[in-house]
Amino acid sequence: MTLKQLFDELEQRWPGVGEKILRSSQVVLNLDYVDCDWSEREKKGEGIVIKAGDEVGIVPPA
Known part of the structure; x- marks a missing residue:
């Protein structure tokens, strides 16, 4: 899955x-x-691939 696919989901x-x-x-x-x-x-995130076991974090603005 790409980061773009995650964002779309x-x-x-x-x-x-x-x-x-x-x-x-x-x-x-x-x-x-x-x-x-x-x-x-x-x-956005199209070229970034997330593999099984990877950890994705979303860090909101302060």
């Missing part, structure tokens, strides 16, 4: 979560921050 389960929360949050994959380009909405 979260959006499907909780409509509006992308714009309200994910857009302003940082994303951590296995304790490393990853860059999600929210300026190109369709491509």
Whole structure:
């Protein structure tokens, strides 16, 4: 699964979560921050692959 697919799944389960929360949050994959380009909405997280056992964290703004 890509990070984009995860975001799409979260959006499907909780409509509006992308714009309200994910857009302003940082994303951590296995304790490393990853860059999600929210300026190109369709491509956000497209090249970031999440494998079985990976840990994904959503860090909201302070």
